[in-house]
Amino acid sequence: MNAPVTVVGAGLSGLTLARVLHLNGIPATVYEAEASPSARAQGGMLDIHDYNGQLALEAADLTDEFRGLILEGRQQIRVLAPDGTVLFDRADDGTGGRPEVQRAELRQILLDSLPAGTVHWGHKVGSARTLGDGRHEVAFANGVTLVTSLLVGADGTWSRVRPLLTAAIPEYDGTSFVETYLYEADTRHPATAKAVGGGSAGAHGPDRGIAAHRERGDTLHAYVTLTESLEWFAAIDFTDPAAATARIAREFDGWAPELTAFITDADTPPVLRPHYALPIGHRWERVPGVTLLGDAAHVAAPNGEGANLAMLDGAELGTAIAAHPDDLETALAEYEEAMFARSTKVALETAEFTESLSGDDPAPRLIAALGGQTP
Known part of the structure; x- marks a missing residue:
């Protein structure tokens, strides 16, 4: 194909797609709402799995670069009791298949692997509409408008491209994170670091x-x-960090101070992260010239698979397009069927696992899932 693939969103899925297309000589242009690669923090650690995320990086020919980002020892995992007792401790022996990297660093190797000018920063989508004959128009908030014969929404939970395919809207799943950091933990928060x-x-x-x-x-x-x-x-007034901290801390009365220090002694204000999800098994009928990747397609509650699935989506769509450059509908149909099955399977497994942890003491079931036994 000669016309570039239009990708909305410069997250892991969109960049993986652009990279695989580039390796196959297919042009892609990525439009990103953020003003620059460093416009906001990119989140924390990601464990990249050998059965999906690492396969995507292999397809992107970035395995060596990925290996250079791995933080040794981070696959160690502990389960603690609320009183701080260590109930389970599995060391990182290098065989876990889920090495940890920083999300921002992973995104950067993808950005660095693309030709200059591939990503157009500061392009927030205002609207998208179908014109017919497989063509779609995207209007950006900065006044730029384009028409494309292949539009890929890689624009996350609140995708502006998704409505071209489905009326589904993510709904709150009933849980939220409150995110905090402790800096220089080994010297300033030694008990918590030890835990x-x-x-x-x-x-x-x-x-x-x-x-x-x-x-x-x-x-x-x-x-x-x-x-x-x-x-x-x-x-809770999260614009008042002290009040928000005190309110959240009350929910953990009686917990070990080395654990509640993440709330009471945090070096950053608490940030609320509500969890939203699309219905399990969410899918759509094939619409010519448009598809979705990652959270835009199948956002789910945090389960350790989101980034991995997103990158695999990008890699598999790029591979499908390269295999059918003159028959994009076949490429999109092949990609979507595999993606629907994969994301549904993970969502069902996550729901089953989450349900298994309900109850007064989820620790024994969590430890069993990790292959251990409660002491």
Whole structure:
């Protein structure tokens, strides 16, 4: 094909697609709402799995670059009791198949692998509409308008491209993270650093939990999880960090101080991250000239698979287009059928696992899922 593929969104899925297309001599242009690669923080650690995310990086011919980003030892995982007792501790022996990297660094190797000018920054989609004959028009907030014969929405949970394919809208799944950081943890927060260990650790109670992982250096990144309604969180003034911290901390009365330090002693204001999801099994009828990747297609509650699935989506769509450059509808149909099946399987497994952890003491079931036994 001669006309460039139009990709909306310069996250992991859109960039992986652009990279695989580039390797196959197919031009792509990526439009990103953010003003620059460093316009906002890109999140924390990602475990990249050998059965999906690493396959995508192999298709993108970036395995060596990826290996250079791996933070050794971060596959260690601990399960803690709310009182801080270590219930399960599995060391990182290098065989886990889920090495950890920083999301921003992974995104950067994808950006660096593309020809200059591939990504057009500062292009926030205002609207998108179907013109017929497989063509679509995208109007950006900066006044730019384009028409394309292949539009790919890689623009996340609140995709502006998704309505061209489906009326489905993500809904709140009942849980939220409150995100915090501890910096220079080994010296400034030694008890908490010791509790987390060299990789990740989590403590879980009924409808709540604290999970943390060690990022590059001695930064600890924590996700405080609460199963509460959006109205419950709306009653907390997150513009007042001290008040918000005190309110969240009350939900963990009696927990070990080395764990609640992620709330009470955080070096950053608490940030609310509600979880939204599309219906399990979400799919759409084939619409000529447009498709979706990653969270735009199948956003789900956090399950450790989102980034991996997103990159595999991008790699498989790029491979399908390269295999059928003169029959894009065949390429899109092949990609979508595989993507629908894969994302549905993961969503069902996640729902089953989440349900298995319900109850007063989820730790034994979590430890069993990790292949261990409760002491």
